[in-house]
Amino acid sequence: MTQNAEKELLEALRQIVGRPHAVSGREAPESLIDQLQRYEGEARAVVRPGSTEEVARVVALLAGQGIPIVPQGGNTGLVGAATPDGSGRAVVLSSARLNRIRDIDLDNDTITVEAGVRLGQLREAAHEAGRWFPLSLPSQGSCTVGGNLGTNAGGTQVIRFGNMRALTLGLEVVTAQGEIWHGLRGLRKDNTGYDLRDLFIGSEGTLGIITAATLKLFPLPRAERTAFLRVAGLDTVLALLRHARAGFGAALTSFEIIARSSYDLVSAQAPEYRLPFLPDDTVDSWYVLIEISDENDEAHADLSIERVLGEALENGLAQDVLVADSLAQREAFWALREHGLGVAQRRDGKNVKHDISLPISRIPTFVRESAAMLQRVFPGVRIFAHGHAGDGNLHYNVAAPTPGDDAFIETYGTAIRAQVHDLVIAHHGSISAEHGIGQSKLTELLRCKSPVEIGLMRQIKQALDPGNLLNPGKVLAF
Numbered sequence: 029m030t031q032n033a034e035k036e037l038l039e040a041l042r043q044i045v046g047r048p049h050a051v052s053g054r055e056a057p058e059s060l061i062d063q064l065q066r067y068e069g070e071a072r073a074v075v076r077p078g079s080t081e082e083v084a085r086v087v088a089l090l091a092g093q094g095i096p097i098v099p100q101g102g103n104t105g106l107v108g109a110a111t112p113d114g115s116g117r118a119v120v121l122s123s124a125r126l127n128r129i130r131d132i133d134l135d136n137d138t139i140t141v142e143a144g145v146r147l148g149q150l151r152e153a154a155h156e157a158g159r160w161f162p163l164s165l166p167s168q169g170s171c172t173v174g175g176n177l178g179t180n181a182g183g184t185q186v187i188r189f190g191n192m193r194a195l196t197l198g199l200e201v202v203t204a205q206g207e208i209w210h211g212l213r214g215l216r217k218d219n220t221g222y223d224l225r226d227l228f229i230g231s232e233g234t235l236g237i238i239t240a241a242t243l244k245l246f247p248l249p250r251a252e253r254t255a256f257l258r259v260a261g262l263d264t265v266l267a268l269l270r271h272a273r274a275g276f277g278a279a280l281t282s283f284e285i286i287a288r289s290s291y292d293l294v295s296a297q298a299p300e301y302r303l304p305f306l307p308d309d310t311v312d313s314w315y316v317l318i319e320i321s322d323e324n325d326e327a328h329a330d331l332s333i334e335r336v337l338g339e340a341l342e343n344g345l346a347q348d349v350l351v352a353d354s355l356a357q358r359e360a361f362w363a364l365r366e367h368g369l370g371v372a373q374r375r376d377g378k379n380v381k382h383d384i385s386l387p388i389s390r391i392p393t394f395v396r397e398s399a400a401m402l403q404r405v406f407p408g409v410r411i412f413a414h415g416h417a418g419d420g421n422l423h424y425n426v427a428a429p430t431p432g433d434d435a436f437i438e439t440y441g442t443a444i445r446a447q448v449h450d451l452v453i454a455h456h457g458s459i460s461a462e463h464g465i466g467q468s469k470l471t472e473l474l475r476c477k478s479p480v481e482i483g484l485m486r487q488i489k490q491a492l493d494p495g496n497l498l499n500p501g502k503v504l505a506f
Contacts, residue, residue, distance in 0.1 A: 034052070034072060036245065037072060037073065037093075037095075037119075037191070038050055038072075038073055038445065039053075040089055041066055041073055041075045041086060041089070041119075044075075044082055044085045044086055044089065044167070045075055045076060045077050045082050045131070049075065049076040049078065049125065050073055050074070050075045050076070051073065051074055052072070052073055052074075052392055053070055053071035053073060053074060053112075053116070053120070055074070056071075056074040056102070057270070057409070059071070059074045059100060059103065059120045059122065060111065060112060060120070061111065062105065062106075062108050062110065062111045063103060063104055063106075064106060064469070065183045066108060067108035067111040067467060067468075068110050068111065068114075069112035069113045069115075069116075069118075070112060070113075070114055070115070070116035071112045071113050071116065071118050071120045072095070072116060072117065072118065072423060073120070073121050073436055074119070074120040074122060075119055075120070075121055075122065076122045076123075076124050076125045077121070077125065077126065078125040078126070079126070080126070080200060080202065080208060080239040080240065081208075083121070083126070083202045083237060083239050084116070084206045084208050085203045085206065085239050086119075086121060086205065086206075087121075087204070087205075087206040088205070088206025089206075089498070090359050091204060091206055091495065091497055094495060094497065095119055095497070096112075096117055096118040096119070096496075096497050096498075096499075096500050097118065097119055097237070097497055097498055097499070098110065098111070098112045098118050098119070098120045098121065098233070098499055099174070099178070099233035099237050099499060100120050100122050101122075101123050101143065101144065101171065101172035101173075101174040101178070101462075102146065102167070102170045102172040102173030102175055103173040103175075104167040104171040104175065105175060105179065105422055105463070105466060106381075106463045106464075106466075106468075106469040107385070107460075107464050107465060107466025107467065107468040107469060108466040108468050108502075109178070109179070109232045109233070109464055109466030109499070109502050109503075110175070110233075111467070113231075113467075113500075113501055118500075120238065122144075123143040123144035123172060123239075124173045125144060126143045126144035126145075126174070126239055126240070127142060127144040127145050127146075128142045128145070128147060129139070129141050129142075129148075129149075129150070130142065130240065131155050132153070132154075132157050132159075134157065134158070134159070134245075136214045137159065137245040137246065138197060138214040138243065138245060138349070139154055139157075139161065139242070139243050139245055140154065140157075140198075140212055140214075140240060140241070140243075141153075141173055141240065141243065142173070142239060142240045143172060143174025143177070143238050143241070143405070144172050144173070144174060145168060145173045146164060146168070146169065146171065146172055146473060147163065147167075147168040147169075147171050147172065147173065147176060148168040148169045148175075149381050150173060150243075151163075151164075151168065154245055155248070157245075158248060159245035159246065159247065159248060160246045160247065160248045160249065161243065161244075161245060161246070161419035162185045162188070162189040162195070162246060162247065162281070163176065163181060163183050163185070163189070163191075163192060163195060164183050164184050164185055165181060165183045166308045166322065166366040166367060166370075166451035168430065171304060171327070172177045173197060173206060173243075174238050174239075176192050176239065177192055177199070177228075177229050177230075177238050177241060178229075178230070178231065178232045178464070179192075179232060179462065179463065179464040180192050180193050180229050180230035180462070180463065180464075181462060182462035183416075184281075184282045184284060184319075184366075185281045185282055185363075186190075186255055186416060186418070186419040186421070187280060187281065187282065187416070187418030187419050188278060188280060188321075189246070189281075189475070190283045190423060191374050191462065191490075192229060193226060193229045193230065194324070195244050196214065196225065196229060196241055196243055196244070196245055196384075197213065197214050197215060197225075197242045197243065197244060198211050198212040198213040198214060198215070198236070198241065198242035199211045199212065199224075199225050199228055199229070199238055199240070199241050199242075200239045200240040200241070201213050201224075201236040201237065201238050201239065202236060203235040203236050203492065204235075204492060204493040204494075204495065204497055204498050205210060206425070209224065209236070211224065211225060212240060212241070212242045213242065214242045214351060230464070232464050232465065232466060232499060232502055232503050233498060233499040233502070234489060234498050234499045234500075234502055234503050234504065235488065235489065235492045235493060235498065236492065236498070237498070238494075242272050247323065249321035249323060249484045250322055250323060250324060250326070250329075251321075251324070251326045251328070251329035252319065252320065252321050252322070252329070252358075253319070253320050253322070253329045253330070253332075253333045253351065253352070254317070254318070254351070254352040254358040254362070254471065255317075255318045255337055255349060255350065255351045255352065255390060256304040256305070256315065256316070256317055256318075256347040256349075256350045256352075256361050257307070257315065257316040257318065257337070257340070257348065257350075258313055258314075258315055258316075258346065258347045258348045259314050259315070259316055259345065259346055259347065259351050260310060260312060260313060260314075261314065261392075262312070262314060262391060262392035262395055263392050264301075264314075264344075264345055265285055265314050265316060265392075265417060266389070266392065266417075267345055268289065268316060268340055268345040268346060269283055269388070271336070271339065271340055271345055272318060272336060272340075275332075275335070275336035275339070275484075276320050276332060276336055279320040279321055279322050279323070279329075279332065280318070280319075280320055280418070281319050281320060281321045282317065282318065282319035282416075282418070283317075283318055283416070283417050284316065284317040284318075284365055284414070284415070284416060284417065285314055285315065285316055285317075285414060285415060285417040286314065286315040286316075286317070286365065286369065286413075286414045286416075287314060287315075287412065287413040288307075288308075288310070288311075288312070288313040288314065288315070289410060289411060289412055289413070290369055290372075290412040290414050291303065291307065291313075291315050292307050293369075293372040293373065293376060294364065294369060294371075294372045297371070297372040297373075297375040297376050298368050298371045298372040298375065301360075301367070301368030302360050302364070303364065304350045304361065304364075305348055305359075310347075313347075313413070314452070316346075316417075317361055317362075318337075318367050318377050320332065320333060320460065333351060333416060334351075336348045337351070339413065344481055347404060362433055369412075369414055373412060373425060376427060376431045376432070377427065377428065377432040377433065377434055377437075378427075378434045378437040379412065379425045379427035379428070379432050379437060380425065380426040380427075380437060380445055381423070381425050381440045382423070382424040382425065382426075382448050382449070382452075382459075383423055383454045383459075383460055383462060383463040384421070384422050384424055384443065384448070384449075384457055384458065384459060384460075384461055385419070385420045385421045385422070385458045385461035386420050386422065386452065386455055386456075386457035387420060387456060387457070388417065388418075388420045390455045390457070391417065391422065393455070394451065394452070394455050394457070395413065395422075397451060398411075399453050401447060401451065402426060402444065402447065402448075405443075405447060406426075406440055406443075406444060407429070408429030408430075408432070409426050409427065409428065409444070410426070410427040410429065411424070411426055411427075411430055412425045412426075412427060412429070413425070420457075420461075421461040421462060422461075424448065426444050426448070437475060446472070449472055449475070449476060452476075453476050459472055459473070459476050464503075465502070465503045466502050466503070467501055467502055470501075470502075470503075470504075470505045471505070472489060473503070473504075474505065482504075485503075486504060486506075489504055
């Protein structure tokens with residue numbers, strides 16, 4: 029594109045969104061790199077529409093000139109889905125100004141928000157209205173609803189409420205042609221043909237640009253209780269999960285697990301995060317973070333957690349139990365889980381990250397088999413695992429034998445990832461539980477999906493975006 033053409037494009041975008049809200053890519057370098065700094069690209073422009081109508085006009089303008097579009101929310105993704113490629117052909121379309129809460133319907137228990145609303149802002153608005161939006165992520169201060177929808181975000185409370193798809197009733201979407209689909213229906217029953225809503229959720233901006241959503245709200249819990257447990261072995265962890273499901277019922281909102289190796293790493297690399305228990309010498313210790321949200325009252329919550337976890341101790345399902353007795357202690361438990369593990373791994377050095385899901389019953393076998401396989405092929409590697417055991421999602425990270433040996437990861441990372449993913453598929457799991465595909469797992473998706481699945485996905489993409497202009501090079505490789 030010539031310099032004059034670049035100026036003409038920028039001016040045309042400014043005519044739609046206003047001069048301050050369309051800049052050259054060089055003027056917005058933060059939009060050209062992902063948060064992990066693994067992917068960095070270039071863009072003709074970064075544009076920030078202020079309404080759905082402006083999004084539609086921008087898309088129609090760019091589509092008419094065959095210019096690719098990269099939708100971007102809070103830019104907190106982990107697979108490079110919101111980063112342009114190095115060609116410099118694309119325009120980044122930011123949802124930063126689509127930040128309005130349009131409606132709260134307390135009789136219907138719904139909230140309608142625009143795609144640029146931050147998750148923390150959404151949760152706060154729901155709370156102020158006397159309701160609860162349960163999706164909770166460590167990045168909730170910066171991640172946006174549009175990004176959460178684009179990746180079908182999960183988080184720590186999927187065990188009770190499901191992921192973002194389960195929390196969504198309606199969408200507003202701008203198509204690849206610049207048309208607007210007005211699908212913001214707050215209906216829990218709507219059996220009128222193909223479910224377009226579910227098609228756009230999880231598509232990472234490759235099929236349409238989500239501009240707003242109508243989401244489910246829930247009553248505020250009357251009491252919450254959080255406990256940290258030490259358990260001997262993953263088989264016992266699953267027995268504890270069964271016991272917790274039966275004992276707490278619908279009140280069980282989180283069941284998080286941390287491997288001993290990950291726990292010990294926090295002790296060594298991030299001692300500012302308080303550990304509930306001192307590291308022990310039991311080889312197969314796992315740590316479990318349980319949270320319940322009681323709809324009765326404080327007394328009922330106290331009795332419930334005392335009974336269920338007391339039985340777990342008596343029956344050998346837990347070796348140690350610590351129930352948070354203050355808000356500060358509860359926050360310390362969650363800080364360890366949501367931040368301490370990541371901080372410790374970053375200080376230790378690079379590792380090969382896997383966001384996988386498995387049938388819950390297969391988690392112990394997978395962990396044993398994968399550890400043995402990796403030690404056989406890559407002797408000395410260290411495995412740091414944690415995750416949402418209640419929904420089968422493991423964050424399974426493989427580090428070099430020696431801390432800080434980034435060269436080892438650069439050399440063997442691709443082979444390690446392939447070995448782990450092959451075993452995941454053998455156990456009927458998924459190579460991406462909640463982070464998406466983006467550009468980091470393009471080739472892995474082709475290896476792990478059947479030709480029939482890939483063919484159907486490509487037909488959908490071709491039907492909705494025949495010019496391959498929406499987030500090209502993400503999810504599907506053409």
